[in-house]
Amino acid sequence: MSCIRTQQMMDAWLDGELDPSTGEEISHHVGQCADCAALKARREQLRATLQAAAPRYAAPPALRSAVLNQLQAAQQPPVARPLTTSRGPSWWQATAMAAATSIVTALVTWGTLGKLSAPSGEQVALADQDRRPVREQLVARHVASLSAPSLIEVPSSDSHVIKPWFQGKIDFAPVVRDLSAQGFTLLGARMERVSGQRAVAVVYKIREHPINLFVWPDISGRDSGAELATVRGFSMGSWAAGGLNFAAVSDVDAHDLERFVMALQAPR
Protein backbone atom coordinates (compact mmCIF):
# COMPACT_ATOMS: atom_id res chain seq x y z
CA MET A 1 0.00 0.00 0.00
CA SER A 2 1.56 3.30 -1.10
CA CYS A 3 1.20 6.69 0.57
CA ILE A 4 -0.78 8.04 -2.40
CA ARG A 5 -3.25 5.15 -2.32
CA THR A 6 -3.57 5.44 1.46
CA GLN A 7 -4.24 9.17 1.26
CA GLN A 8 -6.76 8.76 -1.57
CA MET A 9 -8.69 6.23 0.47
CA MET A 10 -8.26 7.84 3.90
CA ASP A 11 -11.75 9.39 4.05
CA ALA A 12 -13.47 6.26 2.80
CA TRP A 13 -11.50 4.22 5.35
CA LEU A 14 -12.36 6.50 8.27
CA ASP A 15 -16.01 6.36 7.19
CA GLY A 16 -15.89 2.54 7.26
CA GLU A 17 -16.66 2.21 3.55
CA LEU A 18 -13.79 -0.05 2.49
CA ASP A 19 -13.75 -3.82 2.40
CA PRO A 20 -12.01 -5.42 5.42
CA SER A 21 -8.82 -6.50 3.66
CA THR A 22 -8.19 -3.05 2.13
CA GLY A 23 -8.94 -1.52 5.53
CA GLU A 24 -6.33 -3.78 7.11
CA GLU A 25 -3.74 -2.81 4.49
CA ILE A 26 -4.35 0.88 5.18
CA SER A 27 -4.29 0.33 8.93
CA HIS A 28 -0.97 -1.52 8.57
CA HIS A 29 0.49 1.28 6.43
CA VAL A 30 -0.69 4.02 8.80
CA GLY A 31 0.93 2.11 11.66
CA GLN A 32 4.31 2.31 9.93
CA CYS A 33 4.17 5.65 8.08
CA ALA A 34 4.49 8.88 10.07
CA ASP A 35 3.10 11.04 7.23
CA CYS A 36 -0.06 8.99 6.80
CA ALA A 37 -0.49 8.65 10.57
CA ALA A 38 -0.30 12.45 10.82
CA LEU A 39 -2.95 12.82 8.10
CA LYS A 40 -5.21 10.38 9.95
CA ALA A 41 -4.79 12.36 13.16
CA ARG A 42 -5.65 15.62 11.36
CA ARG A 43 -8.80 14.10 9.84
CA GLU A 44 -9.93 12.75 13.21
CA GLN A 45 -9.23 16.11 14.83
CA LEU A 46 -11.28 17.87 12.13
CA ARG A 47 -14.15 15.46 12.63
CA ALA A 48 -14.10 15.96 16.41
CA THR A 49 -13.97 19.74 16.00
CA LEU A 50 -16.93 19.74 13.62
CA GLN A 51 -18.95 17.51 15.89
CA ALA A 52 -18.23 19.68 18.91
CA ALA A 53 -18.51 23.11 17.31
CA ALA A 54 -21.11 22.91 14.55
CA PRO A 55 -24.20 24.82 15.69
CA ARG A 56 -27.48 22.94 15.88
CA TYR A 57 -30.89 24.58 16.00
CA ALA A 58 -34.30 23.29 16.95
CA ALA A 59 -36.82 23.44 14.11
CA PRO A 60 -40.18 25.02 15.03
CA PRO A 61 -43.18 22.65 14.75
CA ALA A 62 -44.46 24.51 11.67
CA LEU A 63 -41.24 23.78 9.77
CA ARG A 64 -41.35 20.14 10.81
CA SER A 65 -44.85 19.62 9.44
CA ALA A 66 -43.99 21.58 6.27
CA VAL A 67 -41.01 19.28 5.63
CA LEU A 68 -43.09 16.16 6.29
CA ASN A 69 -45.81 17.43 3.90
CA GLN A 70 -43.26 18.07 1.19
CA LEU A 71 -41.78 14.62 1.69
CA GLN A 72 -45.22 13.04 1.37
CA ALA A 73 -45.91 15.04 -1.80
CA ALA A 74 -42.55 14.01 -3.24
CA GLN A 75 -43.35 10.35 -2.64
CA GLN A 76 -46.49 10.50 -4.82
CA PRO A 77 -45.73 8.87 -8.18
CA PRO A 78 -45.87 11.25 -11.15
CA VAL A 79 -49.26 11.09 -12.90
CA ALA A 80 -47.96 11.03 -16.44
CA ARG A 81 -44.63 11.51 -18.09
CA PRO A 82 -44.31 13.01 -21.59
CA LEU A 83 -42.54 10.72 -24.02
CA THR A 84 -40.45 13.58 -25.36
CA THR A 85 -37.14 14.01 -23.58
CA SER A 86 -37.86 16.68 -21.01
CA ARG A 87 -34.73 16.75 -18.93
CA GLY A 88 -35.49 16.58 -15.26
CA PRO A 89 -32.95 16.72 -12.47
CA SER A 90 -30.19 14.18 -12.93
CA TRP A 91 -29.79 11.26 -10.52
CA TRP A 92 -27.16 12.97 -8.42
CA GLN A 93 -29.31 16.07 -8.01
CA ALA A 94 -32.23 13.85 -7.02
CA THR A 95 -30.04 12.00 -4.54
CA ALA A 96 -28.65 15.26 -3.18
CA MET A 97 -32.19 16.52 -2.65
CA ALA A 98 -33.07 13.29 -0.86
CA ALA A 99 -29.97 13.68 1.32
CA ALA A 100 -30.85 17.30 2.06
CA THR A 101 -34.36 16.41 3.19
CA SER A 102 -33.01 13.64 5.38
CA ILE A 103 -30.62 16.09 7.02
CA VAL A 104 -33.52 18.45 7.73
CA THR A 105 -35.47 15.51 9.11
CA ALA A 106 -32.51 14.52 11.27
CA LEU A 107 -32.22 18.06 12.63
CA VAL A 108 -35.94 18.15 13.31
CA THR A 109 -35.65 14.84 15.15
CA TRP A 110 -32.76 16.07 17.24
CA GLY A 111 -34.72 19.22 18.07
CA THR A 112 -37.77 17.17 19.07
CA LEU A 113 -35.71 14.88 21.27
CA GLY A 114 -34.00 17.82 22.91
CA LYS A 115 -30.54 16.48 22.13
CA LEU A 116 -29.25 19.65 20.58
CA SER A 117 -26.03 20.03 22.48
CA ALA A 118 -24.79 16.45 22.50
CA PRO A 119 -26.01 14.18 19.72
CA SER A 120 -24.70 10.65 20.04
CA GLY A 121 -21.85 9.55 17.78
CA GLU A 122 -24.17 7.19 15.98
CA GLN A 123 -26.51 9.97 14.86
CA VAL A 124 -23.62 12.06 13.62
CA ALA A 125 -22.22 9.13 11.67
CA LEU A 126 -25.58 8.54 10.00
CA ALA A 127 -25.91 12.20 9.02
CA ASP A 128 -22.34 12.19 7.64
CA GLN A 129 -23.25 9.21 5.49
CA ASP A 130 -26.29 10.99 4.07
CA ARG A 131 -24.33 14.11 3.29
CA ARG A 132 -21.51 12.34 1.45
CA PRO A 133 -22.26 13.18 -2.16
CA VAL A 134 -22.88 10.25 -4.46
CA ARG A 135 -19.98 11.24 -6.70
CA GLU A 136 -17.52 11.12 -3.80
CA GLN A 137 -18.91 7.74 -2.85
CA LEU A 138 -18.46 6.41 -6.39
CA VAL A 139 -14.83 7.58 -6.47
CA ALA A 140 -14.23 5.89 -3.11
CA ARG A 141 -15.75 2.65 -4.43
CA HIS A 142 -13.65 2.93 -7.61
CA VAL A 143 -10.41 3.43 -5.66
CA ALA A 144 -11.28 0.65 -3.23
CA SER A 145 -11.99 -1.74 -6.11
CA LEU A 146 -8.54 -1.18 -7.62
CA SER A 147 -6.63 -2.38 -4.58
CA ALA A 148 -9.05 -5.08 -3.52
CA PRO A 149 -8.67 -8.56 -4.99
CA SER A 150 -12.37 -8.39 -5.81
CA LEU A 151 -12.32 -5.89 -8.70
CA ILE A 152 -14.02 -8.61 -10.71
CA GLU A 153 -16.24 -11.37 -9.36
CA VAL A 154 -17.12 -12.79 -12.75
CA PRO A 155 -14.18 -12.47 -15.15
CA SER A 156 -15.30 -12.56 -18.76
CA SER A 157 -14.99 -10.55 -21.94
CA ASP A 158 -18.29 -12.03 -23.12
CA SER A 159 -21.45 -10.08 -22.29
CA HIS A 160 -23.42 -13.33 -22.73
CA VAL A 161 -21.56 -14.75 -19.72
CA ILE A 162 -21.90 -11.67 -17.54
CA LYS A 163 -25.63 -11.00 -18.04
CA PRO A 164 -26.79 -14.44 -16.78
CA TRP A 165 -24.44 -14.08 -13.78
CA PHE A 166 -26.56 -11.11 -12.58
CA GLN A 167 -29.77 -13.16 -12.66
CA GLY A 168 -31.19 -13.78 -9.21
CA LYS A 169 -28.78 -11.29 -7.64
CA ILE A 170 -30.48 -8.05 -8.72
CA ASP A 171 -33.96 -7.02 -9.84
CA PHE A 172 -32.86 -4.94 -12.80
CA ALA A 173 -31.03 -5.71 -16.06
CA PRO A 174 -27.79 -3.76 -16.49
CA VAL A 175 -26.48 -2.90 -19.92
CA VAL A 176 -23.41 -4.99 -20.80
CA ARG A 177 -22.03 -4.04 -24.20
CA ASP A 178 -19.04 -5.28 -26.17
CA LEU A 179 -17.01 -2.14 -26.87
CA SER A 180 -13.84 -3.88 -28.05
CA ALA A 181 -14.17 -2.24 -31.49
CA GLN A 182 -13.86 1.14 -29.74
CA GLY A 183 -10.79 0.00 -27.78
CA PHE A 184 -12.50 -0.81 -24.47
CA THR A 185 -11.92 -4.37 -23.31
CA LEU A 186 -14.62 -5.97 -21.16
CA LEU A 187 -12.98 -7.53 -18.07
CA GLY A 188 -16.01 -8.70 -16.09
CA ALA A 189 -18.34 -7.51 -13.34
CA ARG A 190 -19.04 -7.55 -9.62
CA MET A 191 -21.84 -6.70 -7.18
CA GLU A 192 -21.74 -3.22 -5.64
CA ARG A 193 -23.75 -0.88 -3.41
CA VAL A 194 -24.47 2.79 -4.15
CA SER A 195 -26.33 4.97 -1.63
CA GLY A 196 -27.38 1.83 0.21
CA GLN A 197 -28.95 0.41 -2.95
CA ARG A 198 -27.94 -2.80 -4.64
CA ALA A 199 -25.82 -1.99 -7.69
CA VAL A 200 -23.42 -3.62 -10.12
CA ALA A 201 -20.09 -2.56 -11.56
CA VAL A 202 -19.26 -3.65 -15.10
CA VAL A 203 -15.49 -3.37 -15.52
CA TYR A 204 -13.71 -2.38 -18.72
CA LYS A 205 -10.16 -1.31 -19.41
CA ILE A 206 -8.33 0.78 -21.96
CA ARG A 207 -4.51 0.76 -22.09
CA GLU A 208 -4.29 -0.90 -18.63
CA HIS A 209 -6.62 1.73 -17.06
CA PRO A 210 -9.69 0.08 -15.49
CA ILE A 211 -13.07 1.76 -15.93
CA ASN A 212 -15.83 0.98 -13.44
CA LEU A 213 -19.31 1.38 -14.90
CA PHE A 214 -21.68 1.54 -11.90
CA VAL A 215 -25.33 0.75 -12.63
CA TRP A 216 -28.20 0.98 -10.13
CA PRO A 217 -31.97 1.67 -10.17
CA ASP A 218 -33.00 5.31 -10.61
CA ILE A 219 -35.49 6.54 -8.00
CA SER A 220 -36.55 9.59 -10.03
CA GLY A 221 -37.44 7.56 -13.12
CA ARG A 222 -36.40 10.43 -15.40
CA ASP A 223 -33.85 10.13 -18.18
CA SER A 224 -30.99 12.62 -18.14
CA GLY A 225 -28.22 13.26 -20.62
CA ALA A 226 -24.60 12.44 -19.85
CA GLU A 227 -22.66 14.84 -17.66
CA LEU A 228 -18.89 14.72 -17.49
CA ALA A 229 -17.05 15.75 -14.36
CA THR A 230 -13.70 15.48 -12.63
CA VAL A 231 -13.94 14.30 -9.04
CA ARG A 232 -10.75 14.17 -6.95
CA GLY A 233 -8.77 13.86 -10.16
CA PHE A 234 -10.85 10.99 -11.55
CA SER A 235 -12.91 11.30 -14.73
CA MET A 236 -16.63 10.60 -14.27
CA GLY A 237 -19.48 10.39 -16.75
CA SER A 238 -23.01 9.97 -15.40
CA TRP A 239 -26.49 9.73 -16.87
CA ALA A 240 -29.87 8.11 -16.31
CA ALA A 241 -31.81 6.10 -18.86
CA GLY A 242 -34.57 3.53 -18.84
CA GLY A 243 -35.01 3.62 -15.05
CA LEU A 244 -31.31 3.07 -14.35
CA ASN A 245 -28.48 5.32 -13.22
CA PHE A 246 -25.10 4.95 -14.88
CA ALA A 247 -21.76 6.32 -13.70
CA ALA A 248 -18.43 5.54 -15.34
CA VAL A 249 -15.35 6.27 -13.20
CA SER A 250 -11.71 5.98 -14.24
CA ASP A 251 -8.31 7.63 -14.16
CA VAL A 252 -8.28 7.81 -17.97
CA ASP A 253 -8.36 11.34 -19.39
CA ALA A 254 -11.70 13.06 -19.92
CA HIS A 255 -11.54 12.53 -23.69
CA ASP A 256 -11.30 8.73 -23.37
CA LEU A 257 -14.06 8.66 -20.80
CA GLU A 258 -16.30 10.74 -23.03
CA ARG A 259 -15.66 8.28 -25.89
CA PHE A 260 -16.57 5.44 -23.52
CA VAL A 261 -19.82 7.11 -22.46
CA MET A 262 -20.79 7.88 -26.06
CA ALA A 263 -20.00 4.32 -27.16
CA LEU A 264 -22.25 2.97 -24.40
CA GLN A 265 -25.08 5.31 -25.35
CA ALA A 266 -24.81 4.78 -29.10
CA PRO A 267 -27.82 3.04 -30.64
CA ARG A 268 -27.19 -0.64 -31.26
Ligand SMILES: [Zn+2]
Ligand atom coordinates in the same frame (compact mmCIF):
# COMPACT_ATOMS: atom_id res chain seq x y z
ZN1 LIG B 1 2.32 6.69 3.95
